[in-house]
Amino acid sequence: MQIPMVDLGIQYRQLQVDIDLAIAGVLASTQFILGPQGKAFEEEIAEYLGVRHAIGVASGTDALLLALRAAGLGKGDEIITTAFTFIATAEAISAVGATPVFVDIDAQTFNIDVQEVERAITSKTKAILPVHLFGQPADLAPLKALCDSRGLLLIEDCAQSCGARYGDRMTGSWGDLGCFSFFPSKNLGCFGDGGLIATDNDAFAEEIRVLRNHGSRERYHHHVIGVNSRLDELQAAILRVKLQHLDRFNQQRYDNAQLYSRLLTALGIEVPFEDRRGIHVYHQYTLLTDQREVVQKSLMAAGIASAIYYPIPLHRQEVFLDICQDVSLPISELTATRVISLPIYPELTHTQIEQVVTTIAGSL
């Protein structure tokens, strides 16, 4: 039996009646950009996240870009972030003209190490940008306390953590700005590109609404150079249907992860660490092993997908070499050589999980 990293078809078929109806409604309305679906979705997800404002944009990358721009960050500013993440996190920092300052991660959670963040603060630091990697919240309470005491902005990259909580609040509601991606394979995924910014700050929200719509408050009056970055009506209508099921899907991911961990622990394999201050939503199920190549080869031979997120930390990427010549981040570097992500999605069956684990057991 072939097992992909993610199977989006099962979820679509499960929700097909509601999704097709939602799509048909938008097609009949012929209102495709900045209409009632987007507005309703923004209200619903703002309530779900527990924030005052949610602003739909065209992608998670744009969410980061527009959040940074709305916060006035740019040339001369340093933004501290993790080296162990997808390129978009740092790409957005560079794209607004600011400098990403990469720090190391915690070896267990793979998330930014708060002590390393503190050490990296300089007079140019303006913000801290943690990523809730693989769906596990970064250590938000000390990060927030650090930002408050040093007068820094906290901007969360929640692309992989939609629905995850830290303490009694959702990721994305702790920071000054929370940035989400609705890329199809994300925990809350649309049928194309999509993203969103969550904030309690009225001024930031207003600025993002202007920036996403060509820098325009009033039609054909332009105050700033903006962009075209709106979450379209079709995507918003689909997301409204899926949002109603997000907690259930995240619980299924969590239950699947628990089964993986039980079976793999019995084999003596190091399983993902769960920080009890947060609730992990398992966007990825990522193991550490020194036998990655052997494991990956035998999974592939059995028709089972696996992936390496991420093989090269950002301070070692060609694009950042000029600003990272003297940067050494041993935990990120070692982790990048040992991680392997296994298939995980809500509808993955117990039999499939057992098949993955049995294949791994046979390879060791």
Ligand SMILES: Cc1ncc(COP(=O)(O)O)c(C=O)c1O
């Ligand atoms: C951590 C992280 N940040 C940002 C993004 C960018 O999101 P998008 O692909 O919607 O632009 C992603 C998406 O893959 C991501 O994983």
